[in-house]
Amino acid sequence: MEWSREERYRKIEDITEEEYENIKQKVKSSPYRQKYHIQPNTGLLNDPNGFSYFKGKYHLFHQWFPLGPVHGVKYWYHLSSADLVLWEDEGIAMAPDTVYDSHGVFSGSALPVKDYLYMFYTGNTRDNNWIRNSYQCIAIMDEKGNITKNDFPFIDTIPEGYTENFRDPKVFKKNEKYYCLLGAEKENSKGTIVYYSSENLSSWKFEGELKTKFCKNSGFMWECPDYFEINGEAVLMISPQGMRAEGDLYKNVFQSGYLLGKKINFKEGNFEHEEFEEFDRGFEFYAPQTMEDPKGRRILIGWFGLPGIESVTDKYGWSHCMTLPRIIEVKNGRLFQKPLPELKNLRKSEKKFEFNLNNEKIKLDNSRRNYELKVNYKKIRAEKVGIKFRVGKKEETVFYYDLKNEKLIFNREKSGKLVKNFEGGNIRKCSFNKKELELNIFLDESSVEIFVNDGLEVFSSRLFNESDSNDIIFFTDGEVRVEGVLWEF
Numbered sequence: 001m002e003w004s005r006e007e008r009y010r011k012i013e014d015i016t017e018e019e020y021e022n023i024k025q026k027v028k029s030s031p032y033r034q035k036y037h038i039q040p041n042t043g044l045l046n047d048p049n050g051f052s053y054f055k056g057k058y059h060l061f062h063q064w065f066p067l068g069p070v071h072g073v074k075y076w077y078h079l080s081s082a083d084l085v086l087w088e089d090e091g092i093a094m095a096p097d098t099v100y101d102s103h104g105v106f107s108g109s110a111l112p113v114k115d116y117l118y119m120f121y122t123g124n125t126r127d128n129n130w131i132r133n134s135y136q137c138i139a140i141m142d143e144k145g146n147i148t149k150n151d152f153p154f155i156d157t158i159p160e161g162y163t164e165n166f167r168d169p170k171v172f173k174k175n176e177k178y179y180c181l182l183g184a185e186k187e188n189s190k191g192t193i194v195y196y197s198s199e200n201l202s203s204w205k206f207e208g209e210l211k212t213k214f215c216k217n218s219g220f221m222w223e224c225p226d227y228f229e230i231n232g233e234a235v236l237m238i239s240p241q242g243m244r245a246e247g248d249l250y251k252n253v254f255q256s257g258y259l260l261g262k263k264i265n266f267k268e269g270n271f272e273h274e275e276f277e278e279f280d281r282g283f284e285f286y287a288p289q290t291m292e293d294p295k296g297r298r299i300l301i302g303w304f305g306l307p308g309i310e311s312v313t314d315k316y317g318w319s320h321c322m323t324l325p326r327i328i329e330v331k332n333g334r335l336f337q338k339p340l341p342e343l344k345n346l347r348k349s350e351k352k353f354e355f356n357l358n359n360e361k362i363k364l365d366n367s368r369r370n371y372e373l374k375v376n377y378k379k380i381r382a383e384k385v386g387i388k389f390r391v392g393k394k395e396e397t398v399f400y401y402d403l404k405n406e407k408l409i410f411n412r413e414k415s416g417k418l419v420k421n422f423e424g425g426n427i428r429k430c431s432f433n434k435k436e437l438e439l440n441i442f443l444d445e446s447s448v449e450i451f452v453n454d455g456l457e458v459f460s461s462r463l464f465n466e467s468d469s470n471d472i473i474f475f476t477d478g479e480v481r482v483e484g485v486l487w488e489f
């Protein structure tokens with residue numbers, strides 16, 4: 001179904017209760033609804049926004065178009081949680097209802113300041129000729145959850161040399177100063193990050209661009225920046241649009257990754273860093289955002305989706321979800337992403353298994369849809385070791401270590417329903433050269449996240465399977481010792 005501009009810019013406030021009830025019923029009839037991932041009640045979910053800890057709870061907002069599975073006029077939707085596992089629905093946080101955000105309350109971040117949560121977002125507007133103008137705005141949430149938008153933007157002009165693609169404020173405090181990073185497109189069609197500084201959150205000074213060495217095949221627009229320092233190093237996160245695929249890399253429609261380097265001195269804005277690395281080696285992952293929690297952990301959550309793709313669930317009136325939260329660690333110059341330890345709260349029954357495989361397959365009894373699996377492949381004497389899951393009469397999803405070519409390979413070509421023309425096809429690979437393989441896999445109704453060797457690599461994918469495709473099979477073409485645990489959720 002084609003959505004007209006008019007339909008995309010209809011607000012939830014303008015439709016009848018009956019009309020909204022119909023959309024809800026459509027979603028209710030959907031297979032593929034997730035059991036423990038954040039998903040929209042109706043319509044389309046995209047970027048995580050305002051990820052923060054405030055007044056004893058975690059808060060997460062997300063981009064939302066309520067009325068259907070398309071990118072229409074965006075709202076901020078609010079969820080809160082005590083443990084990042086079970087989330088409470090807090091309803092709409094911000095609607096596109098001012099002159100500065102009339103065509104969408106776009107992405108941004110949040111920062112607790114004294115008794116308030118400051119929320120920084122991009123107000124998206126269009127004029128009569130559909131020319132975009134972006135404003136950077138602040139809204140303030142109090143302890144009770146009341147949100148008040150400031151009357152005027154804190155940044156209301158776009159500096160010379162940049163296009164109207166100028167958005168997604170990430171605000172943080174460093175050395176008693178506030179900094180605001182923004183994703184931008186230069187007039188020469190190059191993506192970049194610009195930044196502003198402020199002493200008081202009300203007057204802001206344009207500082208210029210962060211100077212990186214990431215300029216070859218770096219895309220035309222960098223969305224959703226984030227920056228943090230960890231273990232004496234610095235991580236600049238960006239979601240560049242327009243990179244070309246190179247071998248196994250950058251195969252999704254847009255990429256999302258980071259530059260790891262030395263702490264940035266924001267006086268000059270120079271950043272010395274390593275090569276751009278993708279966060280996720282799989283299929284749907286974009287626009288992640290991080291926060292530091294009271295335990296001092298750097299936690300990341302991403303959009304389990306991508307811009308411009310269709311979803312198998314579109315016909316049921318909803319699309320996309322969030323990834324699981326991941327803990328970020330940096331060790332020996334490498335970034336690790338580990339599943340949030342609190343996810344253990346989801347575990348119900350536990351089944352341990354171990355066996356030696358000798359050029360064979362072994363099937364693990366399973367009829368569950370939602371589970372966590374930990375499996376270690378030890379003493380590998382083989383060219384291939386791996387696992388198939390969601391296996392049924394016609395379906396299988398395959399993940400394996402190709403030792404000969406030193407690669408991890410994830411194949412979802414026979415995984416069930418797929419969206420048409422998925423950019424880069426349905427196989428993803430990355431380089432890998434370790435003696436042992438350790439997988440920590442999380443299956444939900446319509447997704448899988450595979451953490452490899454303690455978070456050294458992660459592969460994520462949405463999955464749309466038949467309800468009886470649940471077998472788990474371990475395989476090798478040589479010899480290997482397999483040990484693991486399956487926790488049903």
Ligand code: FRU
Pocket residue numbers: 046047063074106107108122167168223224286287307
């Ligand atoms: C990234 C993005 C952001 C923008 C938001 C709008 O997915 O394009 O740059 O603020 O989505 O929903």
